[in-house]
Amino acid sequence: MTDDGPDPFTNMFEAPAKFAQALMAPLKEGAEQFAMSPEDAQQWANVGTRLQQMWMQYQSEQLASPQELAPYFNPTRWMTMAQDWFRQMPIADPTQQQKLMQEGMALWQQVLGQYGLGGEPKTEGEPEMPIKDRRFSDPRWRSHPAFALIHQTYLFLAQRVAEMIDTMEGLPEDKREQLRFTTRTITEAASPANFPLLNPVVMEKTLETKGENLVKGMQHLLADLRRGQLSHTDASAFKLGENIAVTPGKVVHETLLYQLIQYSPSTDEVMETPLVIFPPWINRFYILDLNPKKSFVKWAVEQGLTVFMVSWKSADASMKDVIWDDYVRAQMDAIDHIRERLGVESVHAIGYCVAGTTLAATLSVLHRRGQQDKVASATFFTAQVDFEKAGELLNLVEDPSLGAIKALSADGYLDGRFMAATFNMLRGTDLIWNYVVNNYLLGEDYPAFDLLHWNGDVTNLPAKWHQQYLRDLYRDNRLVDADALSVDNTPIDLGRVETPTYVQAGKEDHIAPAESVWKITEHFKGPIKFVLAGSGHIAGVVNPPDANKYQYWLNDGSPRSLAEFREGAVEHPGSWWPDWIEWMRSHGDKMVPAKGARVPGGKGDRVIEDAPGRYVAAR
Incomplete structure (x- = not known):
């Protein structure tokens, strides 16, 4: 991107975003007219206060004892790290951009054509979405044209960006594969399911619990930031030799x-x-x-x-020469x-x-x-x-x-949390963003799942061996x-x-x-x-x-x-x-x-x- 004009990648999202904003206006006005009882008002104020206090407490801990690894394991950082890759995409080509907008408008018309003026589906049953993805399988993603348009536009753009990479000319195959990998990582992170104000499931849960899901989610988030690792399961549910690794035997050497x-x-x-x-x-x-x-x-x-x-x-440090x-x-x-x-x-x-x-x-x-x-x-x-x-x-x-x-192995070994984050990134939707939504936004309890417990039970690696390998x-x-x-x-x-x-x-x-x-x-x-x-x-x-x-x-x-x-x-x-x-x-x-x-x-x-x-x- 240069200072000579607007960023074409931003323009791709601008029109559908404004259109979705217009569709959301009636919902926003209805919410503003909703009469909140004094008790409810006190509850929401209490939720806001607790969220602020928890975050301030974490910030004060960081000032007193910074955790260098925590920022790396914050998934949102991956989007920032790879932003420059998107700037290399051939989206600025006027012909391609025009075609993209035309296809996008056709998609929006197809989606919106299934809803009436009041936002209700025109026919019985759920509206049929042109692009399907299990991240948006919940009926609430199709309950209103705004949410339908948001997730369909996202899926459409993700598909087109992937296709552009496949057809870029003069790109070595190894670089093309790297670009595919990085782009997929970013598009997975950019899913509207990961943002509370764009996710109807999270919005409904927040209203039902009067914000308690956000309090619990913040507790989960801060606990993970403190340990520098995304949690998948309830670690307290398992103990070595008691309910995992229980086959009888002896250490003989x-x-x-x-x-x-x-x-x-x-x-x-x-x-x-x-x-x-x-x-x-x-x-x-x-x-x-x-x-x-x-x-x-x-x-x-x-x-x-x-x-x-x-x-x-x-x-550990004693194995620096292994x-x-x-x-x-x-x-x-x-x-x-x-x-x-x-x-x-x-x-x-x-x-x-x-x-x-x-x-x-x-x-x-x-x-x-x-x-x-x-x-x-x-x-x-x-x-x-x-x-x-x-x-x-x-x-x-x-x-x-x-x-x-x-650089992350200065003490002679690589922290196992790095490897855990790397392997999770290979299946970001399943092993990262699914848990961001469930743990942080919905505030759900962790499951007691032995395989996920093992997956998060990381080991450190000797730095010299790892580099050599x-x-x-x-x-x-x-x-x-x-x-x-x-x-x-x-x-x-x-x-x-x-x-x-x-x-x-x-x-x-x-x-x-x-x-x-x-x-x-x-x-x-x-x-x-x-x-x-x-x-x-x-x-x-x-x-x-x-x-x-x-x-x-x-x-x-x-x-x-x-x-x-x-x-x-x-x-x-x-x-x-x-x-x-x-x-x-x-x-x-x-x-x-x-x-x-x-x-x-x-x-x-x-x-x-x-x-x-x-x-x-x-x-």
Whole structure:
């Protein structure tokens, strides 16, 4: 934008805004004529006073002890940060602008044509909106032409802006994708549903409660600003070891980087080859042990597996020098400890997300050293090794973004709230703005939802490792170049890996897209079974058979791409877990008695503490 004329982006909104303002005038006049009782007047005055007092109290706290992170985690800041992107849009083109206005007027006529002069619908039932979006599914968005026009105009403009990005000429594809990502983030934030005076649901709730919803919403907002994180659930409803992470077990090994949990057997016999699970250290391990009905750990134990779980330590200043090599060495240490503890030659291993990426490097190192027999099979949950098609997170690994992340890691670790905000931003409507409306504007009580509790139970990341991971893997994609990276003075070549491998991808995964996960099949040399599971990064993995949810696809042919896999795939209802356990048994089904070291904490067995251990509780 320059000083030579008006901002064309503002002009796009000006006409419909004035039109909506004119439609709202009768409602405003009716409200002004409404006779308010003295009691009601006192209530509204009381609400205003309490809101002011709460805000002043928060402001005084900030003056006394500023919280540097709070502004970053204020979602409204994202709109300001990205404003310049909109100025680059080709909206100033007179031809495009004229076409936009003509299409907009046609939309308004179509919407308004369904209402009478008094604002009531002309026909029985709800008016039919040209553009549909679940954010505006409440009938009150169609109860009056003003609200119908407001949300339809917003959706129309959001669509057209997205189309403009798709058709911009001379724009490199990576920059186009960045612009799509940034624009979507901004348009999600600009939804009229997020503004109380434009949201009829919030307005009605405010009148019904005489403003008490705003008081409660302010309490929620200030609590989140104080903790520097958006709340999704009632954190007080969950306690580790009591109603989450409850599968019985013991911590049998501990280093400065991780604790190793061994779970108690629930069968008389167990498979000779144990299983070790490497969960991502960007989250808490108990996503795989949420509760008895959802627990992958409990189910695996019931299938006769001796299950070990790595519980990573949340980073602090003492871990400022931790790099990727340390996590690979930790995986090898856990494998060796389990082998020695149980007196076995090998283990089965699972790597989830970033720990799966690391497991691939671990397997490469073991192969290079001639120690590949230590791992009998490897399973990858939504894990990437080739980041060419890694999805929307690629928009956050440009040099300015890496510099900003580094600036936030001055103490040698990245606060987990940053990662939480980043992942929430990938699904802003569902994980940010939905809660802004419900928690802050409607003042609703938080639900007691274990999955959302886990999602907000953040972990800190070692700064050096995080920079290394984003730069070398996400941005430069060096893991797939033979010997381009070394770990523990050992070059990595994924083409050497011959370990039998089971690869699970989520059909709707937005963090590790299925197309990206598939690419592991193009690099490993050994036999690979690929399964495409319904749902996404979490629900696609945590899908117990008893839930009878979703589905999965298998292809027994030799597809050369994910597209070919899909074309020839056979759909199976429900969970893929039973398919996985059968595959596991095909790689060693010998059973041994569940006694001795197979029972952690038994007679003569020295353990450190009960599961889930201290590390998972450290903040």
